[in-house]
Amino acid sequence: MMFLANLVPMPPLASQHGQDVDRLINYLHWLMLVLFIGWGAYFIYVLFRFRQTKTPKANHLGAQTNAPKVLELVVAGIETLLLLAFALPMWAKLTDPKNIPSGQAATQVRVTAEQFQWNFRYPGPDGVFGRQDISLVSPSNPLGYDESDPAAKDDITPPMGEMHVPVGKPVVVRLTSKDVIHSFKVVAFRTTQDAIPGVPATFQFTPTRVGRYMITCAQLCGNGHAKMAGYVVVDTEEDYKKWLAERSKAGVATSFE
Template sequence: MYVAVALVLVTLGTVVFHLVNPWWFTPIASNWGFIDTTIDITFWVTGTVFIAVLLFTAWCTYKYRYDPNRRSVYEPENKKLEWWLIGLTTIGVIIMLAPGLVAWNEFVTVPKGAAEVEVLAKQWSWGYRFPGKDGVLGKTSVKLIDDDNVFGVDPKDAKGQDDVVIDDSELHLPLDKPVKLLFRSTDVLHNFFVPQFRAKMDIIPGTVTYYWFTPTKVGTYNALCFELCGTGHYLMRGTVIIDKENDFKAWLAEQPTFEKSMKEAARAANQGFAKLESGQAKPGNENSKRVF
């Protein structure tokens, strides 16, 4: 009797907690509302089964509680019950699986005309690369990655010279324009996730993964690494800013191209070497003290 009452109270408490709890989805800011719908369907199916099983257990505990005058009945199988369970389970799986398959098909099918942006993950920051005026991202190689060329863009590839490289964790994207994010990692597993966009994807060293979405609300959003990636994992945050198209174009025009970045890096290196040589030639002067 007490067990049955406890099970009923647990069931009621669970339902009440769900209705009054403050932890809900963040307001959606992309086209992926269907993902929310899929999660809702899964919740209602599994929630219904959870409540039904607990209440059935409570009823059985009360109905078939110990009675010295009752004799047990040996029933090794029950065809009717088995068919009911098979049918209900099949219906439940179909209801949960079908929306997920539809959502996944849309998730991996990138619309024509979607802009491509490369997202580079590294311990513990983000970087971004946009194609230049030619609309094509240049070739890359891990062998070319260094402090000046963090993306490993091939300097011999003419298509990469006008690529816009952003070695910073702030990304701007235009409103209501589909975008395909291409993910690369220079070290370990990472995961790029903006809760308001719903989409997320693992970033795997040695391969390129992707997802696409269409931003639907102007605003500033946190980009989180959702894969444990080392001691600085908690620091790996970025910012995604959704702008109106004119504001986005103005921001993009201010960003350096790969060609410009490499020239500036070479100029800085030459200036450094010049100071170093000057310091070595006159070890007693102030430049020498500053260099060493």
């Protein structure tokens, strides 16, 4: 396993679950190597086995056994089993709201993608996000925040393009989009999640290393797509608190001024 990782090094890793992703990528590459060698060897065998001198006349009827059909059914059966017994239950468990840390157990962030920027919103000390309403959307309030909602009073909207999180604590991202489909991708965290207007998606990761990591948009979303970068800054607990305190002093509407 090490051999492949050394040959084609993975990008730096900065999240807890990322090891599993890397391990899966490694397994898949070994599997592909086995398939490549297997099919390559079979191809050479067939070239030799059905050479012209041995079989001068082609047999247009092909295989006369049931083996290929049976094999196809077995493969389809195994794939159905993998999907129903493993993939779907695993996905259901991962996305079950019961398994998403709530309140102070995680850093809660709302991320709203737009052409070609990333908006962030934190719930503030009360841990509750203020209301958002489509009827409040206006040029000065493009995301429809209801600032009269008591829960919104302490909400924090940092300047666009950069979000901060403390190291070692789960981060729960509630992701949506203001206009078209975007995708929140941070390679170092091994996370990719589509941002679909009207269909909020929740996902989580736990950053393991202090640093500044680029968010790239992973869905072609318009002519500014390539420049749609943002940053996740992973701070020490102390630096994060300092940043949050500065943000809440700066007020709520900083990002649209």
